[in-house]
Amino acid sequence: MDFKNHLKKYLSEQEIDKLISSFNEKEHKGFYLNTNKMSKEEMHKHFPNAKPHPIVPNGYLFDQDEYKLGKLVYHELGAYYIQDPSAMLVSHFLEPKPGQLILDLCAAPGGKSVMASLLMKEKGQLISNDLSKSRANVLLQNVERMGLGNVIVTSFDFSNFKKEFQNAFDAIILDAPCSGSGMFRKMSEMKDDWTYEKVLKNSAIQKELILMAYSMLKEGGTLMYSTCSYSYEEDEEVIEYLLANTFAKLEYIEDFEGFYRSPKYPETIHLFPHKFVGEGHYIAKIRKPGVLVGEIDEEFIIIKQEFSKGNVKQESRYKLNKKLPQKVIDYALRPGLFIDTSINGKIVPSHHFSHNENNYPTIKINKEELIKYLKGESLIRNDLKDGYYFVRYENKNAGCVHKVGSTLKNLYPKGLRKSFDIDNGF
DSSP states (O other): OOHHHHGGGTSOHHHHHHHHHHTTSOOOEEEEEOTTTSOHHHHHHHOTTOEEOSSOTTEEEEOTTTOOGGGSHHHHTTSEEEOOTTTHHHHHHHOOOTTOEEEETTOTTOHHHHHHHHHTTTOSEEEEEOSSHHHHHHHHHHHHHTTOSSEEEEOOOGGGSTTTTTTOEEEEEEEOOOOOGGGTTTOTHHHHHOOHHHHHHHHHHHHHHHHHHHHTEEEEEEEEEEESOOOGGGTHHHHHHHHHHSOOEEEOOOOOTTEEOOSSOTTSEEEOTTTSSSSOEEEEEEEOSSOOOOOOOOOEEEEEEEEOTTOOEEEEEEEESSOOOHHHHHHOSBOSEEEEEEETTEEEEOHHHHTTOOSSOEEEOOHHHHHHHHHTOOEEOSSSOSEEEEEEETTEEEEEEEEETTEEEEOSOGGGOOOOOTTTOO
16 A cells, blocks of 8 residues: 555545645754753844744744754753654653653653653653664763753663563653654655555554553553654554553643644644644553552662773762662663762763763863864863863853863763864854
């Protein structure tokens, strides 16, 4: 079955033609502002033509021909996260609360986790997971860059954790792997890769995932199911499967101009690019019956014995807000906020900590020094004691340095170093 004909399961011929025509139009771009690092006033100073998202506070729309946001130093400093405007609605409608335990099951590259974490205001605990190790490492980089202090990054098959996390989470985000038709305008190669067989294969996986996610949800908890697919088989049909096999209830997502609702499940929404700014999403908000009982945060530090590349024994400290099963801590890529590492008695602050913590000895640097730092170059200072410092541009920490003599040795992770210049980096 071809793409157009398979949409007739729930769309009219006229609606299908409008949708397909929109694939030839310019994509809509958005970003979510990290107000911990950049105020709205400062953002408008740098990007005066950015427009507010029609629904999401701190969400904005921008013209990619005008602002190359991914190539600016502010991106490296974690001032914003570039995200599809329609994808922002998942975490927005979830309404994550400080103190909750939340799982983002298929989280990479991390946009929905970033929003959820910031809305939780450093409280509670968010487990951001992706089955792919390489994608989970990209997720980890974004968690560090944005300075998120309440996130654990994992790369687990959560079917192996169903016992430990049965009825455990206050909320779960399941942005399920899908055939990706909502990416047609953004990535033209997705059109060539699309097949109806791929839709059916993903639908079977999605049904397994949604049942597993629901089983890990507390009574009274919320599950957000989303895809970037226009296929009924990956959207309404997966919801139908969940409702038929559990006591799950759909919650009506508040109405807004541009939402499309199919007759079968009008509580859920489709976001089509010809109707709503963005590249396309399907979103369902699901509630498990019962009364949600929250738990109080219990902040504590864990210490992990590790080895450096030179096989030198070291101890690393991480901060968590909730107690979790030990094997999650043991095998997580990042078991909480990475504070520092002790090597032969020497305490070295982490890059992650530098993007999260402001109460630490800090050296203010200028624009030229920031460019050098992000390239990996050393800086010079003569008026400070030897030791470790964070370097800060304006009110945003860039990372760590080790002052020895007059030299500030650069500790910016080698894999993150990039070349900028004064003309196009700001």
